[in-house]
Amino acid sequence: MNTNSSGTPSHTEEQYDHVQSVFQSIANRYDFMNDIISFRRHKAWRKFTMKKMAMKKGDTALDLCCGTCDWTLSMAEASETGLITGLDFSPNMLKVGEKKIHEKHLENRIRLIEGNAMDLPFEDNQFDYVTIGFGLRNVPDLEKVLKEMKRVVKPGGMVVCMELSKPTWQPFKGVFNFYFQKIMPNLGKLFAKRYEQYKWLPESLALFPGREELASIFRSVGLQQVEAYPLTGGVAALHIGIKENRHV
Structure with a gap:
């Protein structure tokens, strides 16, 4: 297993290519499967995050x-007039x-770019917010992504990550693990005809930091006022x- 400088596991290049092929193959069923897998909770999570x-x-x-x-x-609807970029x-x-x-x-208010989250094609201090939703656990080096997010957000701006996590209290933890590891891949097979692709999701989460560990990584890359909120039992x-505002 490869690790980055803090000992956090990182995916190999082959796994990165595999993840890309997974999302290429499930794109047309992605939204439908999100509703099924999360019991539509992802909509409530996004609403909470926007608040x-x-x-x-x-x-x-x-x-x-x-x-x-x-x-x-x-974000485009909340901003009303600001430019939102998706990558x-x-x-x-x-x-x-x-x-x-x-x-x-x-x-006219949203531009989409095909690109790599670890090597952003933007100059420093460009955005009021930089976000990543359900993608950080799929990148080869999450610290590099967080550093890039911090680099391109404006001083005083906000770096935001919404991601799957790991419940810590029983019996919910056991129920969740059984669902995520055993049932969910079969839902992918049934509804999206993609068993191996949805089998990847629990595998990616197994290597991903827990809530408090990820908060520590946020702090280690220099972000301030770090907050971590569990969603639906964790x-x-x-x-x-927040990126430090040196003018304050």
Whole structure:
């Protein structure tokens, strides 16, 4: 197993290619499967996150691993006039997102870019918010991504991560693990005809830091005022950090 400088496990290059192929293959069923797998809780998690973010009119944002753009669209609607940028490594996921953006007539306020979250094509201090939703556990080096997020967010701006997590209290922990490891891949086989792809999800979570450990990594890359919120008993978590504003 490869690890980064803090000892956090990182995926090999082969696994990275595998993850990309997974999302390429499930793009057209991604939203439908999200509703099934999370029992539609992902919508409530996003609503809670948007409340914590408290975006104002004209705010700009970069949404990494934007996928089919649900969060990207939420931020565009909250900002009203600000430019929102979505970045993802899967052309097929971006195509689904483009269709949603077109349906809401938001082409002039949302731009989509195919790219790598570990090597962002933006100058420093560009965005009021930089977000990543259900993508951090899939990157080869999560610390590198967080450092890139911190680099491109403005001083005083917010870095936000919404991600699956690991419940810590029993018996819920045992029930969740059984569902996630045994039942969910079979739901993927039944509804999306993709067993191996949905088998990857519990494998990726097994290597991913828990809620408090991820909060510590946020602090280690230099983010301030770090907050971590468990969602639905800890099956997911929201992490927020602020880039230091040297002018304050």
